[in-house]
Amino acid sequence: MQYQQILDTIKAESLIRSNTGEVASYIPELAKIDPDKFGMHLYCINSGHYGFGNEDERFSIQSISKVFSLTLAMTLLEDELFERVDVEPSGDPFNSLIQLEYENGIPRNPFINAGALVIADILVSAIENPKQKLLDFTRKITGNPTIDINPKVYDSEKKHSHRNASLLNLMKSFGNIKNDIETVLDLYIYQCSIEMSCRELATAFMIYANAGNTLSDNIQVISPRKIKRINAIMQTCGFYDEAGEFTFRVGLPGKSGVGGGIASIHPGQYAVTVWSPPLNVKGNSELGMYALERLTTLTGFSIF
Amino acid sequence: MQYQQILDTIKAESLIRSNTGEVASYIPELAKIDPDKFGMHLYCINSGHYGFGNEDERFSIQSISKVFSLTLAMTLLEDELFERVDVEPSGDPFNSLIQLEYENGIPRNPFINAGALVIADILVSAIENPKQKLLDFTRKITGNPTIDINPKVYDSEKKHSHRNASLLNLMKSFGNIKNDIETVLDLYIYQCSIEMSCRELATAFMIYANAGNTLSDNIQVISPRKIKRINAIMQTCGFYDEAGEFTFRVGLPGKSGVGGGIASIHPGQYAVTVWSPPLNVKGNSELGMYALERLTTLTGFSIF
Amino acid sequence: MQYQQILDTIKAESLIRSNTGEVASYIPELAKIDPDKFGMHLYCINSGHYGFGNEDERFSIQSISKVFSLTLAMTLLEDELFERVDVEPSGDPFNSLIQLEYENGIPRNPFINAGALVIADILVSAIENPKQKLLDFTRKITGNPTIDINPKVYDSEKKHSHRNASLLNLMKSFGNIKNDIETVLDLYIYQCSIEMSCRELATAFMIYANAGNTLSDNIQVISPRKIKRINAIMQTCGFYDEAGEFTFRVGLPGKSGVGGGIASIHPGQYAVTVWSPPLNVKGNSELGMYALERLTTLTGFSIF
């Protein structure tokens, strides 16, 4: 089958599926999203763009932004970064304080909230105006200067950030947060409120499929060695407590967000994104998981 | 560099490295192994065999056997197998009862001890004489009818199996063990006491690199779809509490054993095995981890 | 109010109360008990016996036997006993393996299952024919040679002991069980299947209220110092995960069993027992807890 045929098949199959997920409700602004939004976009190194549905409508990328902040931090720092955050999968839910307490304030990986907060702290230490820099970085790898945050989501998350403030205070007590808690929390909330469409997100994720280079203008954003490491972390840690399931069923590195988006890549082949707001009990887009499983099944190949 | 050059480089680098690991001592028979044993074998789909050191000396494969028992079980059963064992990485040490208790007797994955014991229980239910059948299966994929267990290791483990008996009793209390505990434990200990050399193990692991086919006589042992799933589980769960680190540093699916062996594969490319008895604090061969990291660094490619 | 008036009041109040508890069902033989059984017996040092309801019907004392086995062990050993079992309350349910694993096989206290199994192991090491000896000890402090086990309960528990076998194997792997697992488990199940009435149990518990002496024939069974220590453990650990609640509401040392019995004492004053099979979610007799709370409220005094 051709890629567009495969995507059409996935769309058709998905629309007749009963979806039992629920839209994230812990942030009021996210709870307002139409649960029927559904879009997918596939960007192949060799053959360009394919897609369907709401592929051009922007949504809140939420935790997918953790990949961008990690990437920016890795362009600035070498492996010393991994003395402050580990690369092991976490068996616990995404905002758990438990492992953090047992492991003396060193988060399990950069994609659980605690780890992303440490990355935010590293960015605050390393660069001036990290909010603007991170937004600029996202615009650069997307090749689109109009990417921006959603100010309503930003304000809404500001009011519901006690859990992350708890994580920051705990890590600060262990000495693993260096800057002012409010500043670090502000950067983290800012990055989570960035909005992108499936097409934009697939374009940005092309650097992970293309050895660190943007495809359109061929800029080397980060080294191939570092891209491999980021992909490895996405593989084992990209889906909270369901990373094994995603690896098992889909077989590609990827990262999900509670806005209902998933971005995934096949190194050397393509970047793919899907958006459907209802989440399964593990916090990942239910239809998005299904669509990506069908993609690797119908194409017949994954990284394994 | 050519493959043999790469292996020679790894050997040279490894020999001047100070090794801080310790040989597994919880089973007396394993504690007797010469810690200086060191061998590596690379078996490429396109270009055959490369190796060095004690590559032809047999050692106790221990937990690497869990890959073979899972594979045999998956040839007999479809996805209902995964109702009794999950595919998620475990943040806890390999014999932990904690997650098992929280999760009502469903092990996190088939490569922690609890999960491998459930697989053993499944084999006891599904086939007659499972010990012989599992040995035959191992001989078949290796193409070598002389593969066998080490009876001293088998006897030694029999006397030190209270931890596994504890896991079995706990899972039986949750209804997730169907057969007699002694029978299941016996099969498990039997499989762990199989001995193979690096060369033999690389030959056996070729089915995971070669879409389910043996390379020498091209027998389809298991479907490509199932092989992908086993590889995915090896990627996220193959190294106890260090699966993320292995994925991060090496970037290949693999499985380690406390005998000091590691078997790993690059799908479509090669199977590779290394043996060095001293283990790091996470229970994986210290030098083996290093050798495989150097392999993907020097060849310049992993699955990511 | 006089004691008998107080008991009559408790009976009247209890009978009009809606009871939401459920009879223990994990052992089939226990599940057969009539949930409406209800008896209470108060044995005062100064004024003798008071009671009502099914106070003379024997029931399975279950975990209340842990007090007798600990007492027998403490008559045989000094404080070295507490190197193998701690005296701290456990925040986890009564058969939890979690704390045991974190704390290297040393149970939190002698009244959780793991701790009682260590005490059973100590008795197996210390005396010949410990089953008979423990029964004899119970008969002696009760002054009643007809006390015996219920063989149906004994047989029924034998078939449902995987959880305790799991605990024993785990502790054996840590070196904290010295004898054969089957032998220790057999003693434990035997002691749990002892049957006594409220009157008999209050008579036996008089040694804890009366500084180690039986009241009828004034035999010093154990020293006052040791009785104080047992009472202290009953206070902090006698009610699984509800020890604080019992101390808070009732204010007396005591021990409950899943058969629906509770035995409690006021040092220097009385022993009191109550039996009502339906258990609350924490595994303690719901009506029994209420009756004892009313007793200390209506008498106006507890140990605090």
Next chain:
Amino acid sequence: MQYQQILDTIKAESLIRSNTGEVASYIPELAKIDPDKFGMHLYCINSGHYGFGNEDERFSIQSISKVFSLTLAMTLLEDELFERVDVEPSGDPFNSLIQLEYENGIPRNPFINAGALVIADILVSAIENPKQKLLDFTRKITGNPTIDINPKVYDSEKKHSHRNASLLNLMKSFGNIKNDIETVLDLYIYQCSIEMSCRELATAFMIYANAGNTLSDNIQVISPRKIKRINAIMQTCGFYDEAGEFTFRVGLPGKSGVGGGIASIHPGQYAVTVWSPPLNVKGNSELGMYALERLTTLTGFSIF
């Protein structure tokens, strides 16, 4: 022996004991205390005051203040208070976030930090100027208007309160903190920095031994029923992870603080306090524990 003789004996025994504890160092101001300070004061309902050593030197009462804040809250509220904080012992260290996360933001008891912070939140909601009110309450039960905080300790703790801020944020995310985090934290730090001598503390604690009445001027501060409940909580939860050990060895309700103080009572008999800064590994005064154990051993009676 007479009480003063007993105290003299304890003093003599204590001075020749080797003390392996360490002065609390997590707050710089506390770390400056002379480790050789040692005082004890016994205040008997029937026979007045006894003491020795630095019994009249004020020290930081720290967590002992949790008893006063709970008492004040219980004078203002009925049992609805215990919907927001439980009364069960905690198996974990005093500032653990783990149980709090498992138990949805309801602290195990009012004497772990999380529970004391909920009590502080309750006081902030219930009264105006809670800092002054709590200080006034302490002065009233002590009969001494000069009791005050140590401003250096107060300032020092302000700078080292990330762990408590983490607890507050976590509970706020569960809805169990109603007021501004800074305000609640400020009250908590304020109460911990109150300074009292052993004599003053024993005088204040007399209300717990004397059914809620001050002894000197016989003011009913709180009802006997509520005092019994506070004493019960002190018994099961007063010594962090060592409450069972204290109950076992000493057999009295009490509360310790990291400043090295312990206050304890025998209902109907006496209040007793001891101060020695070096703490054991569980965070309780090492010599204080010993002195109180000797007191109940030499007097020959405890509540059990």
